[in-house]
Amino acid sequence: MSRRRALRRRALAGGAGGLVAGAATAVLASAESARLGLGCWTPAKSVAAAVLGLPALVGDGATVSIGLALHLAVSVVCGVGLGLGLPRRSGPAGAAVAGLLWGTALWALGWTVVLPALDPVLLERVRLVPWRWFVAHLVFGAVAGTTAGGLGRLYALPPRRAARRPPAERIRRRVGISGA
């Protein structure tokens, strides 16, 4: 497989992992926000505030959709980064650990650089629940890592037909006749 093709496949696997992990963290954040009495859609509205500003907090269903779409888009980008950085022969546990490290790095970058610059409304909101914000990033990393790792290995498998031996050789092996 050419290097460019391999990179493309790893990016694709990472993007898919990011999408799955983004969906998982969106559900987790909404459920947790509702449990804390802060409203199920407040996390999505706070994300939408990056585009719409503070009025997003009193927005309607369209605002929630924008927030969710933005969250998933950022998740895919972060997943692609993880997919490209995953070690080639990492097993599920290795991919999960790499994902956890990636999630921690994303959390640190988001907390110190991205949110202050792009979404201060969300930053002020997550300061109310800092541990949960951190755990959400760990969940993102673990899910994205294991999904991207699994898909990456799946893509790396040779095509099924090529993997199968020719029928004649299989018969010879079954009856114990040497091919030579």
Add this chain to the structure above:
Amino acid sequence: MSHTVRLGGVVLLLLVASLFAPTQAPTATEPVSLSPEAAAFLRELVAFHAGAVRLGGLAEGRGSMPDVRDLATLARRDHDFALRRLTALADAAGVRVDEALRPSGVADALEPLAGVAFDRAWLARISEREGDLLRRVTAWRSTVPDGPLRALLDEQAPIVRQHLELVHHVGRELETAGGTP
């Protein structure tokens, strides 16, 4: 198959861990020491937030403009969250706040109003109260040393500022719409 099982295991473990992750609010099991001035200010804050929860609840049902009702819901939830944290801190510090939690007449003047008149009066009341809270919290923060109360004030001040900006935004929307809900 084993990959799926491991993935499920990791996700489940992290989901369970997230449910047990602590918030920054102190719990009643962690004793906290507060000065008499800090305890008095804590009671004031509890009374304020309890009143704000009542005001928010009133506008959620009576507001005529959707933005007013949405803002009321947001404010009610945020103030209720702050109230729970403050009462947890009061419990941990052994400060009694029963009196501060009793219903006050904070919403009495709004009771007879309805429609756009209610929206305007409610926005004016909220603007006045949130502005007052922000001024008092800012003044108080500059005089108290680091501690659990100051940590809570540091968290809540930006949220109150958000409410205040949203009140002005919704007020402008109301005037632009010519008072039509």
